[in-house]
Amino acid sequence: MKLWKKAVSLAIVSVLALSMSACGGSENKSTGSTDTFKIGGIGPTTGDAAIYGKAVKNGAQLAVDEINKNGGINGKKIEYKFEDDQNDAEKSVNAYNSLKDWGMQMLVGAVTSNPCTAVVENTHNDNMFQLTPSATAVESIQYDNAFRMCFSDPNQGSASADYIADNKLASKVAVIYNSSDPYSSGIYQKFAEEAKAKGLDVVAAEAFTADSKTDFSVQIQKAQSSGAELVFLPIYYQETSLILAQAKKAGFTPKYFGCDGMDGILALDGFDKSLAEGLMFLTPFTADAEDEKTQTFVKAYKDAFGDTPIQFAADAYDCVYTIKAAIEKSGVTPDKSVSDICDALKAAMTQIKMDCLTGKEITWSADGEPSKLPTVVVVEKGAYKVK
Incomplete structure (x- = not known):
């Protein structure tokens, strides 16, 4: 009986040891690969924001293919896998977990703000x-492991107000924004502050929700009755397309200025591009x-x-090219643990x-924010032109 109990006890100990080894966090184990960096991507390839996710998926894939064709990163190739999150925070977290199971070592994503804010808790x-x-x-990048390529909402708001004021586009400005969307409301709040400092008169600030x-x-x-000469639209192109059509029907033809969420309006199915003639927006x-x-x-x-x-x-x-530069700067190799790779890259990011x-x-x-100059484009004859 004692021998039987001892055998059982040894078996249990062995199973527990194996389980603890198998369940060790990513920070304590290597990926098992010595030849390939695994980069994951998350964003909407279906749903209302699919144009953004598809663009990100394709843009990253193009860079990966180019880098691999030219010898990889320090001789190591890249594997790239992208997961659809339908612009939904819960689905984005599920996509992250799926990519972790695949062996992801670093993430390009998520594409939109709410899903990214959910995923960054996990990364x-x-x-x-x-x-x-x-x-x-x-x-979306509130922790030291996270960085962004684009401007933040506050930066877009202040840059928009500065551009409108410095170029004397208008003195009376109305704003139409989505109060239920952190992207839109965040830009609006900073825009309102900077507009006041720049002497712009925000004559109307009208909200809508999802x-x-x-x-x-x-x-x-x-906006029309307030005498606005320009309408600032810190919103996405889908809602903007409706506003432009409805404003024209109402006989309201002010100038329009938006942010990077406006990009894609000319590719919207069924949209009359003439409605966007003269529309300006910040974009890099x-x-x-x-x-x-x-x-x-x-x-x-x-x-x-x-x-x-x-x-x-x-x-x-x-x-993707920035990750390549950070890897080359740090000298990190794909056999390192996810945590070691992260520590090396976040240090390198502040040096490149x-x-x-x-x-x-x-x-x-170190807070993950990029420093770069904004660019403004205008829609002319159905195409984007740099101002």
Whole structure:
């Protein structure tokens, strides 16, 4: 009987030891790969924001393919896998867990702010390096393992007010924003502060919510009656397309100015591009720019995917090349643990300087924010033109 009990006890100890080994956190084990860096991506490839997710997926894939074709990173190739989150926070976390099971070592994503803010809690707990191409909420990179390629919401708000005031586009400004969306409300709040400091008169600030984003007649009427010369739209292109159509029907034809969420409006199915004539918005990239770097990228993107890239594709492309530079700076290898890779990359990020599609001499501070100059584009004859 004693011998039997001893045998059982030894078996239990062995099982527990194996279980503890198998369940060790990513910070304590290597990926098991010595030849390949595994980069994951998360964003919406279906649903209302699919144009953003598809652009990010394709932009990153193009960079991965180029790097691999040219010998990889310090001789190591990249594997890339992208998961659809449908712009939903819960689905984004599920996608993250799926990519972890695949062996992801670093994340390019998530694409939109709410999902990214949910996922960053997980990357922080796992100490996994995260570089989002396009999530603009401050909270989306609130931990030291997370960085972004795009401008934050506050930066977009202040830059928009500065541009409108400095270029004397208008003195009376109305704002239509989504109070239920952190992206929109975050930009609006900083815009209002900077507009006041710049002497702009915000004559109307009209909100809508996710439950009331099809009929904008009240907001348009108030903006019109306030005497606004320009309407600032810190919102996405879907709602903007409706506002432009409804405002024209109401006989209201002010100037319009938006932020990076506006990118994609000309690709919207069924949209009358003439409605957007003269629309301006902040963006770090436009496919119509004439510099060699942009035109080489645009041609490669069109050849690979049969479409013209938008800003989100350029952001993602830049993210992958930035990771390459950080890996080369740190000398980290793919056999290291996820945590060791993260520690090496987040240190390297504050030491590199990148000339990218979305900005020249981009640097990053330890809080994950990039330093670069904004670009403004205007819609002219159905195309984006740099101002």
